Amino acid sequence: MLSQRVHVDRVFHALGDPTRRAIVEQLSDGPVSVSKLAEPFAITLAAVVQHLQVLEKSGLVRTQKTGRVRTCHIEAKGFNVAERWIADRRSLWEKRFDRLGKLLAEQD
């Protein structure tokens, strides 16, 4: 339960940054090398690598080194965590609305 919370924290922290979301958006279209990934961003390669580390730790991206090239891939794990957290909240408030609806129907 605690590790689940840590994971939720990491995923939403990672997605809270617009540059990291832009990286995720690009990788959804297909794997890209780190240097190619860095091209459209007006930041240093070192800054991109740092963002990638945050994304890797949260399970949103994985990187793989073949020879001298490191390639970045999208990873579903982190997205599952974010979706689950949102779905859990939604299920709670929808249940509450259902109960409220029933109560109101009984008053009629």
Place this chain on the structure above:
Amino acid sequence: MLSQRVHVDRVFHALGDPTRRAIVEQLSDGPVSVSKLAEPFAITLAAVVQHLQVLEKSGLVRTQKTGRVRTCHIEAKGFNVAERWIADRRSLWEKRFDRLGKLLAEQD
């Protein structure tokens, strides 16, 4: 399209903070007054109000004042934006995997 991006930015920025997610978690259980909401948090009422403003601007929470009491409610709009953004990414990479699967099947 630009306003959609602004909204996505706001929602993920809002959800990127653990205190704001804890507020959202509590409000999923039902509406609460601002002062009651602030109780479990080891931060000032002013800080809670600031977090609530960020959550309101991103459509995750709405507040309503009746007399001297301001009550906070969960709001679906912001959640829809976050879910849509994640679903759009997922749909992109799943389509890509499908194409890859077909290509591999053709090679057999």
